[in-house]
Amino acid sequence: MSQIHFIGSGQMVEAIIRAMITHESATPKNITAYDIRPERKIELANRYRILTLDKKEDNIEAIKQADIIVIGVRPQDNIAAIGKDITKYAQENALIISIVAGVTLAQLEKMVAAKKAIARIIPNTLTDTGLGYSGIAINKRADKESVEKFVSGFGKALFLEESLIDIFTGFGVCGPNYIYYFIEALVDAGVLAGLPREMAWKTTMENMIGAVKMLELSGKHPRQLLDINNSPAGVGMHSLFALNESNFTAGLQKSVLSAVKRTTELGQKK
Ligand SMILES: NC(=O)c1ccc[n+]([C@@H]2O[C@H](COP(=O)([O-])OP(=O)(O)OC[C@H]3O[C@@H](n4cnc5c(N)ncnc54)[C@H](OP(=O)(O)O)[C@@H]3O)[C@@H](O)[C@H]2O)c1
Known part of the structure; x- marks a missing residue:
């Protein structure tokens, strides 16, 4: 099973983690989650028995270990700094997934180093049901199969041209x-x-x-x-x-x- 590391552990990431564990697409052992809010460390560890982190050095260690790294912060957060850590410490073939609304693949490639496989996912909020399409645009290095496997833990995958992502968000995710x-x-x-x-x-x-x-x-x-x-x-x-x-x-x-x-x-x- 892939080792999945979440950076930012707010509402949307929690909904994804809960669904993945419930649908057994990942086990608590395969998931780590980092957040700058210390209370999230306690809340998520208690609820899901996953390894939660609130220290920068632990985040870097988890980045090093991860096969999949999910950027789950808000658009206004310091994504450039997260990108720098990923560029410096992630494994060469790690898959980088961003669920951040409005941040394009081109921006992610600039922040995270263009050599990485990157997927931009707009997750549907129906995660607990396993239904609902998440809209996905990927760069040339990412393979659909690995991204689809990740998404299948909390819904269905709809690959589309990045130019359709805003339309999909207003229509499908809303x-x-x-x-x-x-x-x-x-x-x-x-x-x-x-x-x-x-x-x-x-x-x-x-x-x-x-x-x-x-x-x-x-x-x-x-x-x-x-x-x-x-x-x-x-x-x-x-x-x-x-x-x-x-x-x-x-x-x-x-x-x-x-x-x-x-x-x-x-x-x-x-
Ligand atoms: N919620 C939805 O329905 C939904 C649907 C589709 C997509 N999304 C996308 O999902 C992303 C997260 O949304 P959300 O609603 O889950 O937000 P949220 O609940 O506010 O979660 C974001 C978390 O990330 C933390 N954070 C900020 N900067 C960080 C950093 N550098 N490293 C680690 N943690 C950091 C925040 O802490 P502080 O609060 O202390 O800053 C907060 O706990 C957004 O980009 C949004 O566009 C959300």
Whole structure:
């Protein structure tokens, strides 16, 4: 099993570590994590029984030992200094993974030494489920297989051109937000119409899961299933007419475009 070292052990890295251990794609022995916040050393060691570090010299030792080094800090943190340590101490064939939003492969190659295999990953937050695509762009030295193996511990891998990363972030990584928001709105609609909240909740969840399964099992387009469900002048057609009048589709599309725009803006601030 690869030895994986995380630099920066905040929310996203913890979600990845938790999923990897739960899905047994890595054992606690194969994971080390460094953070400048001393409390993270205690929290993560207690929760996952991994070796956690808060001293610079221990971080350097872990960098030396690692097959995979994950940069998990925020865009505004001192990534250049992390890059220097990696350049100086990492094994020649170590795979360097960055989950930092807005930092490009070209910037990483400059900071981390161009000779290294580098992957830029935008992780999906559905890590505990093992579902959800993470968007991945890799440099010439990285091989897809090793990167996919790493990502499979906390979801699915979607390799794409780096130019599509911002679009993928606003659409795919923000994706669960749209679904959570839709579920909340639908449950409220049931309550508004007079159902007790628990019934509205249970019905909505079952319909969400069932509708996705129907699409998968039947291989049909949503429009075909809508046609089957909706008879002339029926209840369903009336509900869809009201939804269309509310500009539902355009509202959703505007929301995605706005998320993509904001992703690009934040990247340009770097
Ligand atoms: N959270 C998400 O949903 C999500 C989704 C996709 C991608 N990401 C990306 O994941 C990265 C981490 O996000 P997050 O939400 O997990 O942030 P976070 O919870 O703030 O974690 C970052 C951690 O790194 C520590 N740190 C800062 N500089 C460091 C250094 N030089 N060496 C070691 N540790 C250092 C921070 O300590 P201090 O607080 O003391 O500075 C903090 O504990 C970001 O780049 C973000 O773009 C996050």
